[in-house]
Structures are given as structure tokens and as C-alpha cells.
Amino acid sequence: MRASQKDFESALSQVKLLKDPGNEVKLKLYALYKQATEGPCNTPKPGVFDLINKAKWDAWNALGSLPKETARQNYVDLVSGLSSSSDSSSQVKPEADRKQPGYETLVVTSEDSITKIMMNRPAKKNAMTTQMYNEIMLALKAASKDDSAITVLTGNGDYYSSGNDLSNFTDIPPEGIEEKAKSGAILLRDFVDCFIDFPKPLIAVVNGPAVGISVTILGLFDTVYASNRATFHTPFSHLGQSPEGCSSYTFPKIMGPAKAAEMLIFGKKLTAAEACAQGLVTEVFPDSTFQKEVWTRLKAYSKLPPNAMRISKQVIRNREKEKLHAINAEESRVLQERWLSDECTNAVMNFLTRKAKL
């Protein structure tokens, strides 16, 4: 439910009763207040020696074009979080309360400056349906504008994701299979573009086996943590398909062309340790302590200055962006043709009629 003007006014009164929340939170409150009441920052930047006003300006300016209503909502949420934590500092909100509404294939939560996007089709090994691609794009767009410092993609259940849901290929529109391939290529391109353009640190928490597109896009993440149960499998030739997610460029760059070819052409499945040795994975954790160790680390990272992290990411990634968009477009174009091939049709039919599994 959206915060009303009355909710906002009551949050403004409530904030005066709180004990000092510290400078970082005060800046956040200031920025959200300005954005909610005046819109995007368009005042001149204070001089470098005017430290306080410059910090305030920076915080406001960092909200970019965040809509007034969203800023108002974020302000109300922030004050309500501060009030409840000062009522009971050890109280933990149940996940159901933090869950953002409107997603059917995902669970999206924001807490401790971390937005967590969890793929949530465990019975189908988190296979990505058209709806899931669209919801992930929506969640990433929202996370790019919310006040979290970092964003995490992970999976619910024993799999991270089994990749593209092969039944995506079955609902053929009346215009025919060519039209299906065309719309699939547009969806794929838009989906991967969202990862290329994502402005904040993006972390994959790979809780179990990963297949296909869930593996290839890892080259666009900033950090990849994996359970030692995870495996990394890109069986494109087996499926009559070809690489996507910019992996035709990022994988040779990350692991060298020979190792990349073994994965992308011959479909060699890597263990988590192998993926780490080849630079695709940042660090591997024992499955028994995976969640605890990873989230402790991420909570610590999320307290680092968010603007510095975003700018460091820009410096690292921006010079490649244009190239990555061109590669994404080309890979999507090639796949559009592949999806119409007999090799691909037969492989998908074999899976759907239970004749083949990876």
C-alpha cells in the first residue's frame, strides 16, 4: 500500500521523538524528505569546503529521478523501521512482513540495506519462465532506485536455477513459431540489458546447481558466492542452442578461451571449486555454513558508503557497457535462429516428453 500524505506527516512528527539515529540515517532522511517534497535535486552543488551542505546535497542528488511518491513511501518505511527498532532493538521482523508485494515467481525483500531477489519456483528447480524474466527485470529496476546499497540474486530450495524453463518454447502464438522466436529474443535481450546496466553492486548467492542462462549472466555480476553443492552447467550444444548472457565475451575474458570453450561449446559442467579456480566464482563455502557466512559478510559490505561502492562499480564496468550491449544483441539474434533449428526443437521435445535430462 502506498504511503498517504497523512502517513508522511505522521512520520515527520514521529521522527522528532526518536533518539539520534546517527549521521548516515539522518542524511538518508533528509534526502528522502527533500525528494518527497521538492522532487529531484536541482540546486547548485555546494563548494568542497562546505562539508555539511555538500553531504546533504550528495545524499539528495544520489536519489536521481526517484519519484516523489516512492521517496515519501521510503521515508515512511525508514521512520517506521527506526521507531520499531528503538521500541525493541533486538526485534526481528518476520520475512513475510518484509516481503515486497506483487511478485509471483520471486520473493523480494529489503533489509539491512540489502535488496534480496530470490527465485521462488523450488518445485521446478527455479526454472525461468517468461513471467520470471519479467519479474526479475522489474525487481532489478526497483532495486536500482531503492535505498539499498547492494542487491543479491539467489534461489529458494535445492537449486539456484535450472535455467530457461523449456516449456517457454511450447506456447506458440497464432502468428507462428518465427514470431515466438522473435519475441523470445527481444525478452532475452531486455533481460540481459538490465544486468549490464544495473548500477549498484550485484551479488549472486548460488545456493545450489546452476544451469544455462543462470550461469551465463554471472559474468555480469560483481561478486559470486557459491555453496560447495553448486555446479555450473551450460549445455548449449546439447540443446541445439548457443551462448547468451554475454558469456561469449565474459567467459573467455574471465577464464581464458580454452576453458570457456569447454563450457560453452562442449557443455562441461564445473564444480564450485573449479568455477572458483577459473575466476567465475569469488569464493566457495561449505553448504552447512553457506547462508550464515555469506549473509554475515554481505551485511558488513552493505554498511560501506553506498555512493562510493556505486561509483567504484561504474569505474570498473562503464567502459565495457557499450560493447556488452552489442554482444547481447548479437547473441540474441543468433539464438533467435537457433530456436528455429531442428537440433533445438528435438532437444526441447526430448526433455518435455521425459526422454532426456541433463
Ligand SMILES: CCCCC/C=C/CC(=O)SCCNC(=O)CCNC(=O)[C@H](O)C(C)(C)COP(=O)(O)OP(=O)(O)OC[C@H]1O[C@@H](n2cnc3c(N)ncnc32)[C@H](O)[C@@H]1OP(=O)(O)O
Ligand atoms: C525466452 C527467453 C530466454 C531464453 C534464454 C535461453 C537460455 C538457455 C538455457 O537456460 S539452457 C538450460 C535449460 N535448462 C535445462 O535444459 C534443464 C532441464 N532440466 C533438467 O535437465 C532437470 O530437470 C535437472 C537436471 C535440472 C534436475 O533434475 P532432477 O531429476 O533433480 O529434477 P526434475 O527433473 O524431476 O525436476 C523437477 C521438476 O522441475 C522441472 N524442471 C526442471 N528444470 C526445468 C526447466 N529448465 N524447464 C522446465 N521444467 C524444468 C521438471 O520438469 C520437473 O517437473 P515435474 O515435477 O512437473 O515433472
